Amino acid sequence: MPLTNSPGHTLTFPAVILLAFVLAAGFLLVILSCALWANWLPLFVALTFILAPVPNAICARRAGMDDFSEGNSAYIDFGRFVTGMLVTTGLSLPLLLAHSELIQPAACWMSIAGGGLVYGTILVYSGWFGGGGDDEF
Amino acid sequence: MAIPRAQYDPRRVFRFSLPKFEVGPKTRSAGTYLSGGLFALSFFLLLDAATLSKHAKPPSDAPHDVVPVHMSFVDWIPAICSTIGFLVVSILDKSHLSAAFSGDAWGSSDSAARRARVVLFLGVALLAGGLAGSLTVLILKYIIPEYNGYLYYGIANVGMNGGIMLSAMILWAAQSGSDEYEYQLTV
Numbered sequence: 001m002p003l004t005n006s007p008g009h010t011l012t013f014p015a016v017i018l019l020a021f022v023l024a025a026g027f028l029l030v031i032l033s034c035a036l037w038a039n040w041l042p043l044f045v046a047l048t049f050i051l052a053p054v055p056n057a058i059c060a061r062r063a064g065m066d067d068f069s070e071g072n073s074a075y076i077d078f079g080r081f082v083t084g085m086l087v088t089t090g091l092s093l094p095l096l097l098a099h100s101e102l103i104q105p106a107a108c109w110m111s112i113a114g115g116g117l118v119y120g121t122i123l124v125y126s127g128w129f130g131g132g133g134d135d136e137f
Numbered sequence: 138m139a140i141p142r143a144q145y146d147p148r149r150v151f152r153f154s155l156p157k158f159e160v161g162p163k164t165r166s167a168g169t170y171l172s173g174g175l176f177a178l179s180f181f182l183l184l185d186a187a188t189l190s191k192h193a194k195p196p197s198d199a200p201h202d203v204v205p206v207h208m209s210f211v212d213w214i215p216a217i218c219s220t221i222g223f224l225v226v227s228i229l230d231k232s233h234l235s236a237a238f239s240g241d242a243w244g245s246s247d248s249a250a251r252r253a254r255v256v257l258f259l260g261v262a263l264l265a266g267g268l269a270g271s272l273t274v275l276i277l278k279y280i281i282p283e284y285n286g287y288l289y290y291g292i293a294n295v296g297m298n299g300g301i302m303l304s305a306m307i308l309w310a311a312q313s314g315s316d317e318y319e320y321q322l323t324v
Contacts, residue, residue, distance in 0.1 A: 077169050077312065084173025092181040100188040 015128070023121040029114030033107040041103055042111035048090035049115040053122050055082035090115045160311060168311025172304045176223070179300025183216055186293035206284045212294055215270035219301040222263025226305050229256055231312060264302050271298040 030046040059079025091112060098108035160168070190208040195201070233253035275291030278284075 077165075080166055080169040081173035081176075081308070084170040085177040088174040088177035089181070092178060096181055096185045096188060099185055100192045102188070102192070 019121050019125055022117055026114045026117030026121065029110050029117065031114075033103075033110035033114065037104050037107055039103055039107070041097055042094060042107055045090050045094055045111040045115045046118060048086055048093065049119040050122075052083055052086040052090065052119055053126065055079040055086070087119065090119070160313065165311050168307050172308035172311065175300055175304040175307065179297040179304065180216075182293045182300065183213075183297040186290045187212075190287075190290055206278070206282075206287050206290070208290050211278065212274055212290065215267040215274060215294060215298050216301075217267075218263050218270060219267030219298045222260045222265075222267060223301050223305045225256060225260030225263065227308055229253060229260065231309075264305060268295070268298040268302055271295045 027046065030042060033042045034040045056079040059075040059082075063073065063075040094103065094108040094111045097103045098105050103111075187208050193204045193207070195204055230253065233250045234257060271291075271294040275288075275295055279288050279291035
């Protein structure tokens with residue numbers, strides 16, 4: 001499986017299958033971390049990690065709208081800032097919940113791992129599939 | 138007025154010139170991500186203390202005692218100050234300030250530069266006020282009454298405000314590069 005990150009590189013078929021498996025494993029971990037203890041608070045972690053690439057996409061589109069006017073990269077920077085916030089939220093929310101004993105420590109680590117897998121899948125998929133430098137995450 | 142910036146420049150005010158460092162596009166994006174992460178992390182520090190306080194139980198050897206101290210609105214006031222200060226400092230357009238501080242003859246009579254300086258002063262004052270306020274809360278609410286088991290609430294508050302301040306600094310340093318990196322890359 002070639003790991004080249006060249007723009008416009010087409011996804012090979014086994015890579016798609018692998019990514020889908022990793023995504024499913026991530027969701028499995030998150031849902032197990034909720035369902036094993038019948039406590040659905042860790043589901044917020046999955047929600048945060050799914051939402052994490054959204055601001056960059058929106059802000060890149062917004063900044064690309066006025067392509068040849070004066071350079072205003074504030075939208076891109078804002079998108080990056082919000083992305084950093086969301087990823088940190090996804091990492092620290094389970095730790096918070098585990099610290100105040102609202103969820104079990106095992107559920108905390110499972111939801112962090114699952115959320116990381118989901119976010120990593122999104123990153124790798126957009127890195128291969130997105131191609132050009134427009135929507136980098 | 139095309140005087141080259143020499144070693145001796147009559148328009149300078151200070152003897153030492155501040156080091157002017159240029160950040161590349163990589164550093165810029167990494168600094169922005171880092172700043173956002175630090176911002177969220179410091180908020181989660183305070184939220185962690187608040188959640189602990191909400192779910193605090195009396196000690197197990199005396200289950201009918203009441204928990205002596207909780208986090209209240211007072212603990213949130215420094216956080217509010219710091220957040221407003223962060224927003225003010227970050228939203229500010231840096232180009233006005235560089236014109237104001239470099240003593241450029243073209244930018245000196247600009248009223249926008251003066252307003253930018255006032256707004257920057259207010260923002261930094263709010264940030265520093267938040268940090269000082271969190272120290273005040275730590276000392277007056279947790280150290281002086283000797284709530285030693287609940288010292289974490291106050292320390293988390295100080296850490297949160299310090300983190301917001303550090304995040305503002307990182308964002309400022311990351312944004313101090315040139316603004317047109319996108320166009321250097323694409324065009």
